[in-house]
Amino acid sequence: MPVNxxxxxxxxxxGVPVPSDFRLEEAPVPEPADGECLVQVSYLSVDxxxxxxxxxxKSYAAPVEIGQTIVGNAVGRVIASRSDSFEVGGYVHGxxxxxxxxxxxxxxLRAVDPSVAPLSAWIGVLGMPGLTAYYGLLxxxxxxxxxxxxxxxxxxxxxSAVGQIARIKGCRVVGIAGGERxxxxxxxxxxxxxxxxxxxxxxxxxxxxxxxxxIDVYFDNxxxxxTDAVFxxxxxxxxxxxxxxxxxxxxxxxxxxxxxxxxxxPKRIRAQGFLVFDFREHDAEALAQMAxxxxxxxxxxxxxxxxxxxxxxxxxxxxxGGANMGKQVVKLSDA
Amino acid sequence: MPVNxxxxxxxxxxGVPVPSDFRLEEAPVPEPADGECLVQVSYLSVDxxxxxxxxxxKSYAAPVEIGQTIVGNAVGRVIASRSDSFEVGGYVHGxxxxxxxxxxxxxxLRAVDPSVAPLSAWIGVLGMPGLTAYYGLLxxxxxxxxxxxxxxxxxxxxxSAVGQIARIKGCRVVGIAGGERxxxxxxxxxxxxxxxxxxxxxxxxxxxxxxxxxIDVYFDNxxxxxTDAVFxxxxxxxxxxxxxxxxxxxxxxxxxxxxxxxxxxPKRIRAQGFLVFDFREHDAEALAQMAxxxxxxxxxxxxxxxxxxxxxxxxxxxxxGGANMGKQVVKLSDA
Numbered sequence: 135m136p137v138n139x140x141x142x143x144x145x146x147x148x149g150v151p152v153p154s155d156f157r158l159e160e161a162p163v164p165e166p167a168d169g170e171c172l173v174q175v176s177y178l179s180v181d182x183x184x185x186x187x188x189x190x191x192k193s194y195a196a197p198v199e200i201g202q203t204i205v206g207n208a209v210g211r212v213i214a215s216r217s218d219s220f221e222v223g224g225y226v227h228g229x230x231x232x233x234x235x236x237x238x239x240x241x242x243l244r245a246v247d248p249s250v251a252p253l254s255a256w257i258g259v260l261g262m263p264g265l266t267a268y269y270g271l272l273x274x275x276x277x278x279x280x281x282x283x284x285x286x287x288x289x290x291x292x293x294s295a296v297g298q299i300a301r302i303k304g305c306r307v308v309g310i311a312g313g314e315r316x317x318x319x320x321x322x323x324x325x326x327x328x329x330x331x332x333x334x335x336x337x338x339x340x341x342x343x344x345x346x347x348x349i350d351v352y353f354d355n356x357x358x359x360x361t362d363a364v365f366x367x368x369x370x371x372x373x374x375x376x377x378x379x380x381x382x383x384x385x386x387x388x389x390x391x392x393x394x395x396x397x398x399x400p401k402r403i404r405a406q407g408f409l410v411f412d413f414r415e416h417d418a419e420a421l422a423q424m425a426x427x428x429x430x431x432x433x434x435x436x437x438x439x440x441x442x443x444x445x446x447x448x449x450x451x452x453x454x455g456g457a458n459m460g461k462q463v464v465k466l467s468d469a
Numbered sequence: 470m471p472v473n474x475x476x477x478x479x480x481x482x483x484g485v486p487v488p489s490d491f492r493l494e495e496a497p498v499p500e501p502a503d504g505e506c507l508v509q510v511s512y513l514s515v516d517x518x519x520x521x522x523x524x525x526x527k528s529y530a531a532p533v534e535i536g537q538t539i540v541g542n543a544v545g546r547v548i549a550s551r552s553d554s555f556e557v558g559g560y561v562h563g564x565x566x567x568x569x570x571x572x573x574x575x576x577x578l579r580a581v582d583p584s585v586a587p588l589s590a591w592i593g594v595l596g597m598p599g600l601t602a603y604y605g606l607l608x609x610x611x612x613x614x615x616x617x618x619x620x621x622x623x624x625x626x627x628x629s630a631v632g633q634i635a636r637i638k639g640c641r642v643v644g645i646a647g648g649e650r651x652x653x654x655x656x657x658x659x660x661x662x663x664x665x666x667x668x669x670x671x672x673x674x675x676x677x678x679x680x681x682x683x684i685d686v687y688f689d690n691x692x693x694x695x696t697d698a699v700f701x702x703x704x705x706x707x708x709x710x711x712x713x714x715x716x717x718x719x720x721x722x723x724x725x726x727x728x729x730x731x732x733x734x735p736k737r738i739r740a741q742g743f744l745v746f747d748f749r750e751h752d753a754e755a756l757a758q759m760a761x762x763x764x765x766x767x768x769x770x771x772x773x774x775x776x777x778x779x780x781x782x783x784x785x786x787x788x789x790g791g792a793n794m795g796k797q798v799v800k801l802s803d804a
Contacts, residue, residue, distance in 0.1 A: 194705075194735040357730050370529075376733040390725045395692055398711040398742025400529040405740045407733025 138163045139443045140203045140233030146190050150384045151454065155188070156204070156447035164237040171243060172214035173226055173236050174469040178443070179207040179257035180450040180462050181291075182355075185383040194409060204232040204446075209246060209256045211469040220245065227256045232446050234466050250425050258291050258461035259435040260424055266377060266410040267295035267353075268420045272303075274408045275351045275375040279304030282345050284364055287355030288329060289316035291435075291461035292377060295424075296353045297326045298433050305351070308344045310337065310360055312456045319459060324434055337363040348372075356381045358391065365394050374405040384454065436460025473498045474778045475538045475568030481525050485719045486789065490523070491539070491782035499572035506578060507549035508561055508571050509804040513778070514542040514592035515785040515797050516626070517690075520718040529744060539567040539781075544581060544591045546804040555580065562591045567781050569801050585760050593626050593796035594770040595759055601712060601745040602630035602688075603755045607638075609743045610686045610710040614639030617680050619699055622690030623664060624651035624771075626796035627712060630759075631688045632661045633768050640686070643679045645672065645695055647791045654794060659769055672698040683707075691716045693726065700729050709740040719789065771795025 137160045144157040166172040187205055190197045198204055208230040212220050217240035220226060226243040230236035246256040258264060270292075271277060283300040287293040288309025297307045297320060309320045309329045317329035328344040330337055337360055341349070348369035354361050357379030368374070382389055397403060413420075427433035438458035440449035446464045453462040472495045479492040501507040522540055525532045533539055543565040547555050552575035555561060561578040565571035581591040593599060605627075606612060618635040622628040623644025632642045632655060644655045644664045652664035663679040665672055672695055676684070683704035689696050692714030703709070717724055732738060748755075762768035773793035775784035781799045788797040 354730070357728065361730065376730055379728075379731040379734070382728060382731050389728050391728045393692065393714075393717060393724050393726045395689070395696065395711055395729070395740070395742075396714040396717055398740060399714070399744065400742070402742050402744065402747065403740075404742075405730070405733060405738075407730075407735070407737050407739075409734065409737065412737065 136163050136235070137161070138233055138235040140231065141443060141446050142203050143188055143198050143200050145200065147185075147188060147384075149386045151185070151188070151447075151451050153447055153451070158444055163235045166214050166216045166237045168216050170237045170239050171212045171217050171220050171226065173208075173210040173228070173230060173238055173243075174213045175208045175210040175230055175234055175236065175466045176469050177209050177254040177257055178232060178446060178464040178466055179261065180446065180453050180464060181206070181262065182378055182380045182383060182454065184450065185454060205229060206232050207257045207262055208236070209253050209261075210236075210467070213469070219243075225253060227261065232443065234443055251428055254437060254439070254461075254463050254465075255428075255435065257463060258437065259295055259428065259433065260421055262410055263291035263461060264295050264424055265413070265417060265420055267292045267299060268424060269410060269413040269416070270353055270375040270377050270408055271296050271299050271351070273413060274406050275353060275373040277303050277305050277351055280306075281350035282306045282308065282347055283351045283353065284308045284310065284341070284345065284349045284367075285353040285355070286310045286360050286364070287378065287380060288320050288326065289459050290355060293353070293355050294320060294324055294436065294460055295433065298324055299427075300351075301325050302427060302432050308341070308349075316459055319436065323436075332360055338366055341367045351375070353377060354379070358382060358389070362392050362394070365397050368397065368401055368403055370401050372401060372403050374403060376405055376407040380454065438462045440464045442466065471498050471570070472496070473568055473570040475566065476778060476781050477538050478523055478533050478535050480535065482520075482523060482719075484721045486520070486523070486782075486786050488782055488786070493779055498570045501549050501551045501572045503551050505572050505574050506547045506552050506555050506561065508543075508545040508563070508565060508573055508578075509548045510543045510545040510565055510569055510571065510801045511804050512544050512589040512592055513567060513781060513799040513801055514596065515781065515788050515799060516541070516597065517713055517715045517718060517789065519785065520789060540564060541567050542592045542597055543571070544588050544596075545571075545802070548804070554578075560588060562596065567778065569778055586763055589772060589774070589796075589798050589800075590763075590770060592798060593772065594630055594763065594768065595756055597745055598626035598796060599630050599759055600748070600752060600755055602627045602634060603759060604745060604748040604751070605688055605710040605712050605743055606631050606634050606686070608748060609741050610688060610708040612638050612640050612686055615641075616685035617641045617643065617682055618686045618688065619643045619645065619676070619680065619684045619702075620688040620690070621645045621695050621699070622713065622715060623655050623661065624794050625690060628688070628690050629655060629659055629771060629795055630768065633659055634762075635686075636660050637762060637767050643676070643684075645699075651794055654771065658771075667695055673701055676702045686710070688712060689714070693717060693724065697727050697729070700732050703732065703736055703738055705736050707736060707738050709738060711740055711742040715789065773797045775799045777801065
């Protein structure tokens with residue numbers, strides 16, 4: 135009888151998560167109940183938002199409790215079904231958690247078509263990160279051809295899609311990322327107009343050079359000092375889509391920084407926070423558009439792949455520190 | 470021959486403006502050129518935004534230079550006219566500056582009707598501050614009946630109008646002001662549901678008590694620690710209209726504070742800065758509505774009146790420190 139290996143929360147992280155905050159457990163593979171499917175996971179997603187979910191802070195979703203399986207999107211194959219919606223052998227996507235097998239209610243699953251894009255893409259550019267980029271740029275910020283778009287976390291799963299979608303819409307795109315390798319990737323491979331290495335350059339000075347006409351749209355994945363620098367270059371009537379603040383997620387004490395709100399008045403800045411599932415009703419349309427861009431070669435994606443559930447925690451910790459280029463996934467099986 | 474007394478900028482203020490930053494000068498009463506009116510000023514307005522205009526910082530309008538007359542709205546009587554639009558004896562409003570007589574081009578003047586409201590109201594509740602309240606609340610933030618609206622600077626010219634308009638729209642209104650006298654005024658005279666004395670209460674705790682259902686709309690006139698406290702109580706889908714940041718205007722060094730942007734994401738906060746003249750095309754409609762509310766007794770206003778151009782600077786300095794209750798005006802003549 136096969137064993138289900140899963141990762142549970144062992145301790146609430148204080149500051150940067152460490153391996154001992156997580157524990158690998160073994161359990162019997164679950165039996166699907168009526169209306170459920172048993173899914174063998176192929177790829178597991180690790181994402182910045184999970185840092186909030188294991189912190190115990192009250193937020194838009196209930197926190198993961200000590201001893202519970204860590205939450206996370208995954209894609210895999212249906213190996214048993216007591217659902218009328220999914221047949222054995224089909225591929226599905228859902229919030230299956232950090233485990234090798236999951237029994238999941240069919241109303242939380244979505245069929246994925248591996249002929250459109252490889253399985254792992256359905257938790258990346260065609261999953262939550264890609265939809266986040268699409269909605270945040272097009273529905274939250276809004277872009278017009280000819281505008282300058284700046285995106286932080288530019289080499290991440292969300293940021294790399296943001297910049298390419300902005301290019302498709304006729305914008306000048308400037309990405310901010312950590313390290314020369316990431317910067318070269320977003321300009322040379324993804325077609326960004328410019329990239330700023332925040333680890334090697336003064337961001338304020340580099341933005342002045344890269345954005346001679348200022349910044350009309352800022353897609354913020356990181357917060358902190360990088361965002362402080364971007365605010366100095368925002369134009370009148372600029373928009374800020376606040377997607378993530380990864381620089382702050384490991385902060386133990388409340389972080390302080392320059393007060394940004396006074397900028398809003400003369401520049402009439404509009405800043406809007408958002409969550410991807412606010413736009414769920416548009417997912418089919420958005421995914422069709424994204425798939426079309428992928429087929430047309432206009433939208434590329436990168437992946438950093440860890441292997442095995444035993445490496446999920448280290449992949450997550452590394453991703454929080456910027457070790458990944460493109461989407462960080464964990465491959466659990468060839469299913 | 471009458472003399473025109475005016476106040477010019479003597480020195481750029483560093484921190485809190487002091488009387489020696491201003492200088493009273495005498496000059497001949499100007500002659501109106503073709504298309505101009507000569508206006509004898511009745512009431513001069515002093516407003517927070519002027520602090521920015523004398524700072525020398527580049528912003529949405531050119532700064533006042535050393536030796537130039539300080540800018541400011543005023544209302545008065547036409548005593549000579551070379552304009553087809555205005556006759557001698559009529560009352561007008563415009564940016565006439567800190568002086569007793571102004572020759573002004575007719576395209577910058579607007580006729581005012583003293584039968585609708587006293588002259589001074591046309592630089593207050595029926596002038597820039599009142600329109601700022603109206604647009605900021607109704608067009609920038611947007612309010613729905615039953616929502617909780619919080620306004621800082623609640624006893625000022627803008628804040629006092631914001632709270633009453635929100636009440637008219639069916640909202641619960643909580644004002645934040647400095648001192649028991651101001652708090653009593655906005656609740657007992659203006660009908661706010663609650664008021665918080667930031668000088669005498671812990672704002673965070675007081676907001677928790679006064680806003681048991683959280684805050685849906687925050688109209689920010691002050692920024693700084695008061696705004697930091699309000700952000701802790703904002704609801705999901707809340708809106709922030711950023712009108713002023715008076716707590717920061719005298720800052721010599723860039724002020725730091727807790728980073729607020731992370732709040733935006735789970736709460737989907739929308740913050741928007743604005744300037745009153747962005748909505749100029751709606752002024753006639755807005756003023757008609759405001760005048761109707763005043764006639765109906767639903768919209769009240771208070772004034773703090775200084776007398777004489779020689780007291781304009783002290784009135785301005787006092788207003789920046791919160792000495793006024795309601796609109797701070799300077800009466801220059803009975804014209």
